[in-house]
Every structure is written in structure tokens, then in C-alpha cells.
Amino acid sequence: MSFLDYVFSATFFQSAGITLALTVVSMVLGIVGGLLLGLVKTSSVAPARWLANGYIWLFRGTPVLLQLIFVFNVLPGWGLRFSPFTCAVIALSMNEAAYMAEIIRAGLLSVDRGQRTAAHMLGLSERQILRWVVLPQAARVILPPTGNQFIGMLKTSALASVVAVQDLLLSAQRIAAANFDYVNTLVAAAIHYLVLTTLFTLAVNAVERRLDVTRRASARRKGPLTPPVMPATTGGN
């Protein structure tokens, strides 16, 4: 069998689907957790900040593989029984939240203070300011590193194979263990990973273009536009 036979086999497509699902679910939950932690870290309530910092310290300071095995092996002893897939999602998303917190915090801090002041004077509530003024601007800063995290997660998700999640890596290993065709099975898995990371990169680029006001402006009027020196900020930084 050539590696192409493996690439197009049903087994590889199924396990690529599991890898993809694991990545997307963990990443979405990681972003939500990171947003909460990032907001807490930029809040004025000191004990809340300490708690968030403690969380980040713990989850960034220990191997994600250790966290994964901990969730898989220790939680059942505490009466918390989950499928291998759920265990992997819990470990990967809790770990990801720690990294996303720093990325989101940097994004929130990148928005000029004057923006909040202006919105506050217009009578917007703190939540409305976040929703309509701060987050849309922070997104431009948050998105590129989040794209990196997404791609990183796609590869980190291979760790889930150690707790028997039928992802790409585990499928490749299982087939190879039966027929010793390591080269072709691993190359086939690598190709699936590469296709997924490429698709992710394209998707992130597309979202970045959507957030670019200079493109939105020229699209709206469909006229030629001289590129501005400083897009997306109105001075005062």
C-alpha cells in the first residue's frame, strides 16, 4: 500500500474528523475561558486578579500532557467519569485558557483609554463598552496570535492519543502496529495534519481581512482608495 491509500482511507478521514473536533471544541472553550481570565486580569479587583494569575501560573507551569493524564486518571477516582474525548477537551481547553488569557489581556490593553472614556460619556454601560467598542478593536490584536494557538492546538491534540482518543496519530500508530508500515501511515497522518493547518491558516487570514476597516471602506464604496498611513486608529495613542 502506498501512503495515498492511507490518506484516502475511511479510518484516516474519521480520525482526522476527531482531531478536528477535539481542536475546535477545545479552542472555543479555551477562548471563552481566556476571555473571562483576561477580563479578570484587567479588572480592578485585586483578589480576582490573584486568582486568575494563580490559574495561569498553574496551567502554564505544568506540562499539558501531565494535565491530560491527571484528568484521565485522577478525576474518575473523585467520581468524575468522562469519555476519553471529554477528558482531552477538559485538559486541552483549561490549558489553552491560560495562554489565551495573556493574548486577550494584551488585546484589551491595546485599545486606547480614550475609547472607553468617550463611550462612557455617551452613556454606554461597561458591558456595552466591551461589546461595541473595546472587543471589536481588540480583536485585531487578538486574532493573529489566536490563529497561531489554533494551529498549535491542532498538533497538541495529538497528545490525546495517550488517553485512547482515536485521533490521527493513534490511528496511524494502530495501523502501523499491525503491519509495520510506519513510513506510509505516518506520512499519511502528516499529510492530514498539513491539510488541516493550511485550511486553518486560510480561515484566519480571511477573518483578518474582514476586520480590516480599510478594506471594508473601499469595498463599501467600490472605488479606488489610497492606502492610509495609519489604519484603524484615530491618533491619541
Added chain:
Amino acid sequence: MTMTTSPTLLRADGITRSYHGAAVVKDVTLGIREGESVVILGPSGAGKSTMLRCLAGLEPVQTGEISFRGTRFAAAGEQPKPLRGEIGMVFQQFNLFPHMTALENVTLAPRRVRGIPAAQAEAEARDLLVKVGLAEKVDHYPFELSGGQQQRVAIARALAMRPAVMLFDEPTSALDPEFTREVLEVMRALAAEGMTIVVVTHEMGFARRSADRVVFMDAGQIIEEGPTEETFDRPRHARTQHFLAQILAH
């Protein structure tokens, strides 16, 4: 038109604002009456902008209190209560929302804070943008506008909440000279139609022509205040005389 009889809209009573123990505004008392246009003058570092930010409820005060239409909204030792757009403010750096068009900048607060339907908010916003001379620019993003145009959008944005008073914090200081006039024109028109305005500025021409009253500040305190002409022509205090002589010399 000095309106000594109209009711006080905004009033600061003995307010002090200090940073790390150093008072930037010291025991200032100032009342703004309805329909009045007041210009606050004084050298850099006199505490003019900080005082204006206190009036806006943007700064906590260490002594005194501030009231709007007789209701206290800021007092010593507490965070100012947020108002709902009754006090409009225009900033030196415009602070337009860069990810929104001029129209979206103007409609955001009426829609989200007042719950005005989109179509109505847009119609009102268009009227305001026409009023500030930007009928052609409603769909432009801030980066596509000159400084003067951005500041006029910022004025329209504040007006959209139908504020009772407009505060201007050095609205032309960040502008190239050729754009200063168009912004001052809009402010002058506002004052002429009876809007209550309080302006911190270094534009002496504007102060002389458009202010009913000038307030002169130095070192965090109000040194002198009075009707515009009188204060300009016959300043009583030595520091006011010195400041006016210096700034009018060139």
C-alpha cells in the same frame, strides 16, 4: 447674551482633585447656567482639563461635590455616578470609534443606550452630520477623514444624545491650523442657538467672540472670572493680566 437669571445646570462645589497627594484642582467652585457659554482659560498645567473632566464625572474628587440640575452625582470619596449622555463631551484626540463609519459612530449611543430604532437613529444622525457640514462623509471611516472632520463627527456623536450641556476639552489643540476654524464655527453656531457649552481652549479669538463668561485658572484654582469683555479688557488679577499680555502679544 449673559443669562444671570437662568437656572444653574452644572455646579461644582469646593472640589479638589489630587493625584498621589498633589492637588491638580484645588477647592474650585463653579456654576454653569443654562444657555451660557463659558470658556476656561489659563496656562498649561493650570488644571483646566482636569477640572472639566471632574465636571464630566470622569474623575473622582477628594473634596466637594458636583451636581447636575441640582442632583449630586459626584462627591468626595465616591466614584461619580454614570450619567446617561446628559453631559456631552468632545475630546482633544476626538476618540472616534475607528471601526465604525461616521454614521455608526453617531448612532451607537442613541440605539444602544436610548433604544431608538435604527432607522430613526440614522435619520437623526444624518441630520446632525449635515448640521456639522459632513453630509458627504456619513459612510466614511475616521481614518478617511481629516482631523477637523473627525472632530465635527465627534461633536455630532455627542449631540446625538441630546445633552443638556456640551464640554469641550481643548477641541482644536490636536488640529492643523487650517482645520481649527471649521470646528470653532460649529461650536460658535451651537452657542448661538442656545446650547450650554463649557470650553477649555487656547483660542483667544473664540473666547472673545463666543463666550458669555470667561474663567481664568492658574495652579489649580480659579483666579478670576467674569463677563468676557470686562475680563479681557480690564483683568483685575495680576496673573490674569500677565497671561493675557503674553498670549495676546503675538
